[in-house]
Amino acid sequence: xxxxxxxxxxxxxxxxxxxxxxxxxxxxxxxxxxxxxxxxxxxxxxxxxxxxxxxxxxxxxxxxxxxxxxxxxxxxxxxxxxxxxxxxxxxxxxxxxxxxxxxxxxxxxxxxxxx
Amino acid sequence: xxxxxxxxxxxxxxxxxxxxxxxxxxxxxxxxxxxxxxxxxxxxxxxxxxxxxxxxxxxxxxxxxxxxxxxxxxxxxxxxxxxxxxxxxxxxxxxxxxxxxxxxxxxxxxxxxxxxxxxxxxxxxxxxxxxxxxxxxxxxxxxxxxxxxxxxxxxxxxxxxxxxxxxxxxxxxxxxxxxxxxxxxxxxxxxxxxxxxxxxxxxxxxxxxxxxxxxxxxxxxxxxxxxxxxxxxxxxxxxxxxxxxxxxxxxxxxxxxxxxxxxxxxxxxxxxxxxxxxxxxxxxxxxxxxxxxxxxxxxxxxxxxxxxxxxxxxxxxxxxxxxxxxxxxxxxxxxxxxxxxxxxxxxxxxxxxxxxxxxxxxxxxxxxxxxxxxxxxxxxxxxxxxxxxxxxxxxxxxxxxxxxxxxxxxxxxxxxxxxxxxxxxxxxxxxxxxxxxxxxxxxxxxxxxxxxxxxxxxxxxxxxxxxxxxxxxxxxxxxxxxxxxxxxxxxx
Numbered sequence: 001x002x003x004x005x006x007x008x009x010x011x012x013x014x015x016x017x018x019x020x021x022x023x024x025x026x027x028x029x030x031x032x033x034x035x036x037x038x039x040x041x042x043x044x045x046x047x048x049x050x051x052x053x054x055x056x057x058x059x060x061x062x063x064x065x066x067x068x069x070x071x072x073x074x075x076x077x078x079x080x081x082x083x084x085x086x087x088x089x090x091x092x093x094x095x096x097x098x099x100x101x102x103x104x105x106x107x108x109x110x111x112x113x114x115x
Numbered sequence: 116x117x118x119x120x121x122x123x124x125x126x127x128x129x130x131x132x133x134x135x136x137x138x139x140x141x142x143x144x145x146x147x148x149x150x151x152x153x154x155x156x157x158x159x160x161x162x163x164x165x166x167x168x169x170x171x172x173x174x175x176x177x178x179x180x181x182x183x184x185x186x187x188x189x190x191x192x193x194x195x196x197x198x199x200x201x202x203x204x205x206x207x208x209x210x211x212x213x214x215x216x217x218x219x220x221x222x223x224x225x226x227x228x229x230x231x232x233x234x235x236x237x238x239x240x241x242x243x244x245x246x247x248x249x250x251x252x253x254x255x256x257x258x259x260x261x262x263x264x265x266x267x268x269x270x271x272x273x274x275x276x277x278x279x280x281x282x283x284x285x286x287x288x289x290x291x292x293x294x295x296x297x298x299x300x301x302x303x304x305x306x307x308x309x310x311x312x313x314x315x316x317x318x319x320x321x322x323x324x325x326x327x328x329x330x331x332x333x334x335x336x337x338x339x340x341x342x343x344x345x346x347x348x349x350x351x352x353x354x355x356x357x358x359x360x361x362x363x364x365x366x367x368x369x370x371x372x373x374x375x376x377x378x379x380x381x382x383x384x385x386x387x388x389x390x391x392x393x394x395x396x397x398x399x400x401x402x403x404x405x406x407x408x409x410x411x412x413x414x415x416x417x418x419x420x421x422x423x424x425x426x427x428x429x430x431x432x433x434x435x436x437x438x439x440x441x442x443x444x445x446x447x448x449x450x451x452x453x454x455x456x457x458x459x460x461x462x463x464x465x466x467x468x469x470x471x472x473x474x475x476x477x478x479x480x481x482x483x484x485x486x487x488x489x490x491x492x493x494x495x496x497x498x499x500x501x502x503x504x505x506x507x508x509x510x511x512x513x514x515x516x517x518x519x520x521x522x523x524x525x526x527x528x529x530x531x532x533x534x535x536x537x538x539x540x541x542x543x544x545x546x547x548x549x550x551x552x553x554x555x556x557x558x559x560x561x562x563x564x565x566x567x568x569x570x571x572x573x574x575x576x577x578x579x580x581x582x583x584x585x586x587x588x589x590x591x592x593x594x595x596x597x598x599x600x601x602x603x604x605x606x607x
Binding site: 020028032035036039040042043046047070072073076079080083086087088090091094095097098101102107110112113114 | 250253254257260261264265268271273274276277278279280281283284287288290291294295297298299301302305352353355356
């Protein structure tokens, strides 16, 4: 299972980087989205996925069952997903407005504020 | 033991901007009340920051275990001297920006939510300074970034949107790298608490490959956010586009949060890996200084010149960190405080130059020495201080840093720092010669009146620079305490 997730992460990273290097607004946006998903998968898979036992303390016990995965990375990912959602939503609106106001869909045309 | 009297400024530093932001959302549309809240909350934040500095000076770091969970399990808020100083200066710059905003920010922006965004920005900045947890730092960075995205685009001019695209994309990428770095660090060491990271690395826990991979990722992320070479491109293409108030506050505070994060991680948490990290930071710092000042010398737009100066001055701060000794880090901390005051002041001056000098393009402005001699005096104080001319605060900052460089026999870096200082002065003199001495050209835009609120923050910040120039030793004492406290210690 871990091998599959690792391969998937690598695939997402390579797609993300490839799309980020495109000049089209939409492709760059999807590239950003891929990168942030790949980052979440890295956090999930790095400490190991465990054996499928959830880290919930059973009734009457004081510690989670043995062999449970570390729940903290999952909490981190949950936070990162929520933040990423807000950030990407802003980026989508910004790029839509940029497309509307600047009448272009090509990053190479954004040279007005460059130095 | 927890002591409520010592702890209360710590959480109030977060609660005051948050409460102000929420209050201002409720007051949306009632601009006059919003302005009162803005001034009141930033003034209160300044006072609380000062109290925090006093509390840390009197009794060591103030810690607060959020939710009552002890570190390293709980997320800990911790104010050592560095955090307390940064929070105090955040409140101070926030107050100056709020005053300037009274005159500059139009009602249309206020109705679109300028005031709550401004408070959320300060909330994020203060939180980033006060947290003692790497992932929590990421969350605070995002609070700060999202508010800055919205502030940057507020008003919706074409240049603003275009600058924002570059700013947003590079900063989202940096945040993603930061997140991966935090994940790698947790997987390697099993902790995200700064003190715990330092202790575990020193104890030889975790694989060296994992620690170094995390260090490289974090360095890359923070370097982008601090605007260091070679990833500074977003800064000069966006900082000159929004309202002057917004650029002044960004210029003073945001990149410095990146520098703060570099100091917190590589001056404290990763100190056991310094032989690997500091040489990289050393080279990058020197390049940042040189490239930044070259950019500044080639520009003819006031805020672009000033933006490039931010980059070049960031190099000085990280050079102090790259030296690695407590005295050098102390010099870097002094440099940060001096730079925040001076740089925000110069952006406020640029705002007034824009209004009465006829625009921001230096070729189409002029005659200010004749029409506004008082502004010439107010410009010279921060400009000479930035260039490092005695007796201004920039001189003391550069002197302390150069002393450490020469003590470490880093003659080449010392020579570069001096040369960059001369070039800084050259580009400041370019603004002086073009905007103040030259006659007003015919194509200058028409004169727009300035109000009392435009001038007041410039006067306050110039007074702060003069106070720091005449009596720098009190800040050096505080910076020494801050640098001492950075050396890693286990959680109490």
